[in-house]
Amino acid sequence: MTPSPIEYTAAQREFRAEVRDWLAANAPAEVRGLRVPRGPSDLDERLAAWAATLAEAGYLCVAWPTEYGGRGLTGVEVSIMNEEFGRADVPRLTRGMGESLVGPAIIAHGTDEQKRRFLPPIISGEHDYCQGFSEPDAGSDLASLRTTGVVDGDDLVLTGQKVWTSGFWKANMIFVLCRTNPDAPKHHGISYVLLPLERDGRPNGVEFRPITRITGKALFAETFLTGARAPLDNVIGGLDNGWRVAMTTLGSERGGSATTQHVAFLRQFWQLVDEVRARGLIGDVRVREQLAWAYTQVETIRMAGLALVADLAGGGTGRGLGNGSTSKIRWSEYQRRLTEIAMDLLGPDALVVGDGYDLDHWQEEFLVTRSHTIWGGTAEVQRNIVAERVLGLPKDPAPGGTR
Amino acid sequence: MSLATTTEQRELRATVRRFLADRMPLTRVRELMATDTAFDRQVWDGLAGLGVQGLAVPQAHGGAGYGFGELAHVVEECGAALLPGPLLATIGLALPVLLAADDHRYLPGVASGRTVATVAWLAPGGGWDSAGESLTVANTDAGWRLSGSASTVLDGLVADLVLVVAGTGAASTVVAVESGGTRTALPALDQTRPLARLDFDDVPCTPVGRVGDGARLLDTALDTAGTLLAAEMVGGARACLDMAVGYAKVREQFGRPIGQFQAVKHKCAEALVAIEGAEAAARYAAWAADENPAELPVVATLAKASAAQAYFRAAADNVQIHGGIGFTWEHDAHLYFKRAKASLMLFGDVGAYRRRLADRLGL
Numbered sequence: 001m002t003p004s005p006i007e008y009t010a011a012q013r014e015f016r017a018e019v020r021d022w023l024a025a026n027a028p029a030e031v032r033g034l035r036v037p038r039g040p041s042d043l044d045e046r047l048a049a050w051a052a053t054l055a056e057a058g059y060l061c062v063a064w065p066t067e068y069g070g071r072g073l074t075g076v077e078v079s080i081m082n083e084e085f086g087r088a089d090v091p092r093l094t095r096g097m098g099e100s101l102v103g104p105a106i107i108a109h110g111t112d113e114q115k116r117r118f119l120p121p122i123i124s125g126e127h128d129y130c131q132g133f134s135e136p137d138a139g140s141d142l143a144s145l146r147t148t149g150v151v152d153g154d155d156l157v158l159t160g161q162k163v164w165t166s167g168f169w170k171a172n173m174i175f176v177l178c179r180t181n182p183d184a185p186k187h188h189g190i191s192y193v194l195l196p197l198e199r200d201g202r203p204n205g206v207e208f209r210p211i212t213r214i215t216g217k218a219l220f221a222e223t224f225l226t227g228a229r230a231p232l233d234n235v236i237g238g239l240d241n242g243w244r245v246a247m248t249t250l251g252s253e254r255g256g257s258a259t260t261q262h263v264a265f266l267r268q269f270w271q272l273v274d275e276v277r278a279r280g281l282i283g284d285v286r287v288r289e290q291l292a293w294a295y296t297q298v299e300t301i302r303m304a305g306l307a308l309v310a311d312l313a314g315g316g317t318g319r320g321l322g323n324g325s326t327s328k329i330r331w332s333e334y335q336r337r338l339t340e341i342a343m344d345l346l347g348p349d350a351l352v353v354g355d356g357y358d359l360d361h362w363q364e365e366f367l368v369t370r371s372h373t374i375w376g377g378t379a380e381v382q383r384n385i386v387a388e389r390v391l392g393l394p395k396d397p398a399p400g401g402t403r
Numbered sequence: 404m405s406l407a408t409t410t411e412q413r414e415l416r417a418t419v420r421r422f423l424a425d426r427m428p429l430t431r432v433r434e435l436m437a438t439d440t441a442f443d444r445q446v447w448d449g450l451a452g453l454g455v456q457g458l459a460v461p462q463a464h465g466g467a468g469y470g471f472g473e474l475a476h477v478v479e480e481c482g483a484a485l486l487p488g489p490l491l492a493t494i495g496l497a498l499p500v501l502l503a504a505d506d507h508r509y510l511p512g513v514a515s516g517r518t519v520a521t522v523a524w525l526a527p528g529g530g531w532d533s534a535g536e537s538l539t540v541a542n543t544d545a546g547w548r549l550s551g552s553a554s555t556v557l558d559g560l561v562a563d564l565v566l567v568v569a570g571t572g573a574a575s576t577v578v579a580v581e582s583g584g585t586r587t588a589l590p591a592l593d594q595t596r597p598l599a600r601l602d603f604d605d606v607p608c609t610p611v612g613r614v615g616d617g618a619r620l621l622d623t624a625l626d627t628a629g630t631l632l633a634a635e636m637v638g639g640a641r642a643c644l645d646m647a648v649g650y651a652k653v654r655e656q657f658g659r660p661i662g663q664f665q666a667v668k669h670k671c672a673e674a675l676v677a678i679e680g681a682e683a684a685a686r687y688a689a690w691a692a693d694e695n696p697a698e699l700p701v702v703a704t705l706a707k708a709s710a711a712q713a714y715f716r717a718a719a720d721n722v723q724i725h726g727g728i729g730f731t732w733e734h735d736a737h738l739y740f741k742r743a744k745a746s747l748m749l750f751g752d753v754g755a756y757r758r759r760l761a762d763r764l765g766l
């Protein structure tokens with residue numbers, strides 16, 4: 001056996017065994033080897049059934065505290081779970097933005113009543129959230145958003161336009177940032193609202209107009225809010241306090257995927273090697289250098305992840321071992337460059353798509369990877385964050401959003 | 404052993420940092436640069452007093468029996484301080500040859516700091532792959548004798564022990580030379596890492612390891628040297644980024660600190676991203692050298708190339724961010740810039756390392 005660069009505690013080893021045993025006993029053969037597609041597909045039913053199995057066994061929302069239906073797992077334990085799901089080759093499903101963004105915001109800022117009301121339906125899948133933050137004129141500078149929220153009796157009434165709403169096609173809830181106090185300074189008059197798409201079985205003033213991405217698929221939308229109503233009880237963290245809530249939301253991830261993120265990249269790397277070899281190009285010096293470069297990036301991602309989890313497993317804080325921004329810059333720019341190289345290496349074939357603009361793996365990734373340096377804070381904004389918050393360089397004179 | 408940095412490693416590192424801050428400030432580096440040998444014996448002995456040279460030497464042979472994981476941390480500090488001196492040559496190159504050859508004769512000397520050692524293999528005028536091309540060794544009636552020349556020998560003037568990779572028929576063999584031959588200083592672009600040419604004419608020597616095993620021993624040495632050099636480069640790169648950030652906070656133009664301009668900011672952020680990646684790779688390679696040597700040929704190769712790119716970029720951007728002052732001999736930025744370029748090229752440039760990696764991956 002190859003030696004492990006991470007020394008796990010007895011409890012962590014036990015947890016690994018528990019996950020492994022559970023998967024061996026409970027993972028159905030029909031989900032083995034499944035890769036979760038980006039959009040709707042004929043796998044949806046199988047995946048939903050698998051998600052229900054996971055929910056019942058407590059393998060969803062695992063980083064949430066146990067009192068809210070989670071498993072209270074640490075970053076190290078989440079990484080162990082990811083590794084075991086990878087080993088069993090079954091999809092490690094999550095409840096998407098509900099699990100990673102909305103849940104943590106409610107846990108940090110919600111009332112007890114809100115926790116009881118909103119957390120269980122995320123786990124069960126009853127509530128599926130999409131995110132209504134960005135607006136046509138509020139992107140990186142998110143805090144300049146203009147969608148209004150007006151109190152009317154026990155309701156908050158929302159009017160305005162959101163955009164780039166991912167996952168709208170399967171959502172029944174949307175979490176929205178709106179301006180509830182136009183007179184307060186930019187970051188202070190914003191509220192964070194959980195808005196149902198329907199109320200009492202009737203449409204709730206939320207209209208999606210799908211936007212086709214550069215891949216030809218309409219996986220996000222413009223979202224028009226015209227008098228959409230949410231009970232005031234759906235405002236998380238109190239009126240006008242939404243910016244703080246949104247910032248917890250955006251800062252809630254760390255560690256869990258550190259030791260497994262490279263796995264898909266490595267698979268993709270060897271796939272490219274196979275295709276290059278099949279085309280008789282593997283002997284070309286330039287090709288060899290490019291492939292070696294790619295392998296180096298994947299290995300660097302793996303090693304940085306191992307160093308982080310080794311530190312966390314040993315009781316460390318992971319300080320100085322990278323952060324969300326540096327790691328996002330590294331992987332997103334790697335993926336962008338790799339797929340450019342892949343297109344070059346595949347040559348003329350890569351220029352022909354299937355009927356109905358059907359894309360193969362490399363064409364799709366070549367296009368999709370352009371978005372990884374835009375969503376969740378653009379590459380430029382990430383550099384600002386690193387320079388200002390990690391290196392301590394002076395802030396931009398007119399500070400923009402902090403996405 | 405875990406990849407995580409231990410408390411002992413942190414303490415050792417802090418001790419070395421303090422020692423170097425005290426004994427090897429950049430003013431002292433500059434004094435040494437003006438000499439042929441760039442060697443401060445007292446600092447070398449001081450490092451030995453801290454146990455540095457013996458870290459990776461087995462206890463049975465006078466060392467501490469730790470490993471390259473510890474050394475990597477120490478060497479990062481040495482790189483940040485631009486320590487001139489034969490640590491890379493002795494510990495990075497010569498020690499792994501001796502260990503891989505199972506030759507224990509010199510280990511106690513290396514461990515105690517008594518013996519400064521280096522490895523010579525490059526042909527004058529040859530490329531990085533010219534191992535042994537200009538050196539021959541033979542077993543004569545009078546014993547083993549070495550003839551020929553080696554160039555670009557790290558710390559070749561001060562080494563008490565020179566391990567030479569020389570041709571023996573079709574293969575090559577490593578031999579140990581303790582005296583004899585002529586040594587000539589080669590004025591180096593990077594004056595903090597002195598180079599020499601060594602000429603041998605029928606010089607007595609003794610084989611190290613098996614006759615004909617020279618290529619394997621050199622490969623092993625280059626993997627370890629690449630690993631330590633990567634750690635050294637990471638330390639140097641961090642020092643460059645610190646310098647650049649420090650200056651960007653205080654230098655004002657257009658009524659504001661230049662660190663407020665994104666062109667400057669983003670260079671610094673990119674340097675950090677590259678350094679973090681290189682650091683992860685260098686430390687992982689050092690871990691593998693101790694714990695999983697089978698992986699070393701691949702990970703050392705990629706660690707060296709990553710660190711080379713990160714260091715060169717950080718050092719070059721440091722010059723740029725300093726503007727005119729960064730282009731002066733008086734400012735320290737060029738010391739790092741030259742060390743960075745020389746280290747990038749040492750044992751093969753980035754492209755050469757990538758090709759080596761492709762070979763080792765079996766592509």
Ligand SMILES: Cc1cc2nc3c(=O)[nH]c(=O)nc-3n(C[C@H](O)[C@H](O)[C@H](O)COP(=O)(O)OP(=O)(O)OC[C@H]3O[C@@H](n4cnc5c(N)ncnc54)[C@H](O)[C@@H]3O)c2cc1C
Binds near residue numbers: 132134136379380
């Ligand atoms: C695939 C995808 C999915 C998305 N999903 C969602 C979603 O579900 N919900 C949602 O609310 N939003 C979503 N977004 C929106 C995303 O968060 C925004 O696109 C992002 O914040 C950038 O905003 P923008 O598009 O308005 O670009 P802009 O902010 O207008 O940026 C344009 C360019 O200017 C640069 N720039 C802007 N400010 C600065 C600065 N201060 N310094 C330097 N350069 C700067 C940017 O880096 C970029 O290059 C999604 C986006 C994509 C691409």
